[in-house]
Amino acid sequence: xxTPDRDEEFEAFLARRSLLPRALAEHxxxxxxxxxxxxxxxxxxAAVNAAPARxxxxxxxWPVPVALAATxxxxxxxxxxxxxxxxxxxxxxxxxxxxxxxxxxxxxxxPDVGAxxxxxxxxxxxxxxxxxxxxxxxxxxxxxxxxxxxDEAAEDASTGVSAQSRREAYAAAPPPxxxxxxxxxxxxxxxxxxxxxxxxxxxxxxxxxxxxxxSDSVAAARDRSAADSAGATxxxxxxxxxxxxxxxxxxAAAPAAAAxxxxxxxxxxxxxxxxxxEGRHAQADREFKAFVKRYPDYVTDEAAKSK
Amino acid sequence: xxxxxxxxxxxxxxxxxxxxxxxRPMTADDDGELMVRYVRGDMRAFETLYxxxxxxxxxxxxxxxxxxxxxxxxxxxxxxxxxxxxxxxxPRAKFSTFIYRIAHNCFIDHYRRSSTRFEKVRREDDDSxxxxxxxxxxxxxxxxxxxxxxxxxxxxxxxxxxxxxxxxLLYEESGLTLEExxxxxxxxxxxxxxxxxxxxxxxxxALDDAGGAPVAQRxxxxxxxx
Numbered sequence: 001x002x003t004p005d006r007d008e009e010f011e012a013f014l015a016r017r018s019l020l021p022r023a024l025a026e027h028x029x030x031x032x033x034x035x036x037x038x039x040x041x042x043x044x045x046a047a048v049n050a051a052p053a054r055x056x057x058x059x060x061x062w063p064v065p066v067a068l069a070a071t072x073x074x075x076x077x078x079x080x081x082x083x084x085x086x087x088x089x090x091x092x093x094x095x096x097x098x099x100x101x102x103x104x105x106x107x108x109x110x111p112d113v114g115a116x117x118x119x120x121x122x123x124x125x126x127x128x129x130x131x132x133x134x135x136x137x138x139x140x141x142x143x144x145x146x147x148x149x150x151d152e153a154a155e156d157a158s159t160g161v162s163a164q165s166r167r168e169a170y171a172a173a174p175p176p177x178x179x180x181x182x183x184x185x186x187x188x189x190x191x192x193x194x195x196x197x198x199x200x201x202x203x204x205x206x207x208x209x210x211x212x213x214x215s216d217s218v219a220a221a222r223d224r225s226a227a228d229s230a231g232a233t234x235x236x237x238x239x240x241x242x243x244x245x246x247x248x249x250x251x252a253a254a255p256a257a258a259a260x261x262x263x264x265x266x267x268x269x270x271x272x273x274x275x276x277x278e279g280r281h282a283q284a285d286r287e288f289k290a291f292v293k294r295y296p297d298y299v300t301d302e303a304a305k306s307k
Numbered sequence: 308x309x310x311x312x313x314x315x316x317x318x319x320x321x322x323x324x325x326x327x328x329x330x331r332p333m334t335a336d337d338d339g340e341l342m343v344r345y346v347r348g349d350m351r352a353f354e355t356l357y358x359x360x361x362x363x364x365x366x367x368x369x370x371x372x373x374x375x376x377x378x379x380x381x382x383x384x385x386x387x388x389x390x391x392x393x394x395x396x397x398p399r400a401k402f403s404t405f406i407y408r409i410a411h412n413c414f415i416d417h418y419r420r421s422s423t424r425f426e427k428v429r430r431e432d433d434d435s436x437x438x439x440x441x442x443x444x445x446x447x448x449x450x451x452x453x454x455x456x457x458x459x460x461x462x463x464x465x466x467x468x469x470x471x472x473x474x475x476l477l478y479e480e481s482g483l484t485l486e487e488x489x490x491x492x493x494x495x496x497x498x499x500x501x502x503x504x505x506x507x508x509x510x511x512x513a514l515d516d517a518g519g520a521p522v523a524q525r526x527x528x529x530x531x532x533x
Contacts, residue, residue: 013507017479019514020460032365036379037357040386044345044353047390 265295338402346393356402357386364410367480371414371472373465381417385410407481408491411473418469456514463513467506474499475506 013019268291275284291298338359344352364385369378388409396405464472470492477488489499 009511010504010507017482019507019510020457030366030369030378031362032379032382036383037361039383040357041354043387044357044390045350047393048345048348048350048353 265291265298339396339398339400342393342396342402342405343398346396360403360406363480363482364406367407367410367476368414370461370464370476370480372417373461377417381410381413384413388413401487403481403483404487404491407477407483411477411491414473459513459516460510463510466513467509471502471506471509474502475510478503 268287272284272287272291275281275287338356341352341356345356365378365382368381368385369375372378372381385406389406392409396402464475467475473492474488477483477491478485481488483491485499485503486496488503489496492499494502
């Protein structure tokens with residue numbers, strides 16, 4: 001088989017790529033029928049027409065990475081969510097913390113207001129945030145009552161009714177109940193009767209100092225205030241403390257009417273003028289200093305005169 | 308660019324290469340480019356490819372099967388697979404290698420599916436092919452001899468082992484190199500060459516036994532005289 005003739009024939013075949021002569025090879029040139037051609041071309045055309053949607057899907061390289069990233073994120077979220085209840089529950093923890101804080105406040109011993117009244121800073125430190133609202137409410141109520149008291153004093157001056165009898169009527173109100181004490185501890189405004197008593201005590205101190213500064217009467221009033229404050233609830237103690245602090249700082253020297261007058265500079269100036277007319281110049285000077293301190297930009301006749 | 312650069316004295320500095328339009332024959336690279344264009348939706352590129360490969364591919368299949376219907380079916384199957392798998396075509400691959408690999412696989416699948424039926428059909432076709440007319444000639448004796456030679460040739464081709472026939476037909480019809488044929492059939496180049504050598508020797512022997520050699524000589528003389 002590997003004779004030289006066979007090798008030549010094979011080399012000739014490799015060069016010509018056909019064993020048959022052309023005349024015979026042409027007969028072997030078969031071709032597909034036309035219907036097969038049409039079928040193939042139609043299929044190719046249909047594939048081209050349908051290509052865009054499939055091509056965009058196939059060539060899109062984003063779905064797989066995005067799907068992987070989404071899977072990782074969801075898995076992490078689930079893991080974190082599963083681990084969270086065992087470590088902490090935010091709402092439950094906050095509620096528990098708040099409850100414990102309130103119970104701690106309730107368990108705290110009442111501050112000795114009488115002792116704290118000597119130092120406003122100590123009192124402010126001793127006042128817990130939960131109690132501050134009750135204290136402010138008591139102070140506001142006190143101011144409002146003092147305004148009413150000033151009005152009543154003006155009326156009394158005109159009608160002749162004794163202020164002392166009115167105070168006794170207020171003080172005769174029943175003592176606060178345990179429910180009242182609980183309510184005040186919760187931050188609710190105190191009952192009116194004790195507040196009225198507190199206001200009466202504060203006014204007693206202020207009146208005693210303003211009426212000539214009799215040290216005995218002032219001391220008596222303070223003692224009474226301290227004694228009453230020690231047995232009162234936290235809210236009432238707070239209002240007592242405010243009154244005591246004001247009295248200690250000299251603010252209590254101003255009568256109740258002064259408090260209302262301080263809110264209105266014109267009324268305050270009228271009051272100062274009235275004091276001067278009555279010959280109480282020392283007090284008038286103190287009032288005017290306080291006025292200037294509070295309203296430094298207010299131009300008054302006296303200021304103009306002093307300048 | 309040159310018109311802009313000349314007044315500025317920059318023609319020498321930025322001289323663009325002269326554009327020469329050359330007409331060259333279609334190559335295998337062009338076939339790959341046509342396929343890429345078809346993948347992008349150019350139907351005319353596909354038509355060009357189809358026109359170029361339809362004949363050789365059909366002959367490869369029809370000479371394998373020796374049955375027109377089976378050849379038609381396989382032919383459509385090959386092009387259908389080509390259309391379906393066009394996105395997987397890479398321009399690095401030679402297009403003829405790509406399509407003949409598909410054809411080879413289609414034929415192997417068909418051969419495995421219906422080897423018994425294939426043999427039966429082939430024997431029936433042997434009778435019909437005897438009646439096929441031979442080359443054009445005025446002499447009835449020559450026509451008969453040509454027909455007998457062709458029939459002997461076809462019979463010898465059919466009698467070849469499938470691997471040798473596959474390599475022989477691929478070499479005759481596809482124009483691929485032996486190395487590429489080895490790649491398609493999954494063998495080395497030397498194995499493909501050996502198969503081809505055996506196939507050529509057997510076919511040559513069949514032609515000699517059938518008196519094909521004198522016929523071939525006469526045909527060759529006729530070609531040279533014309």
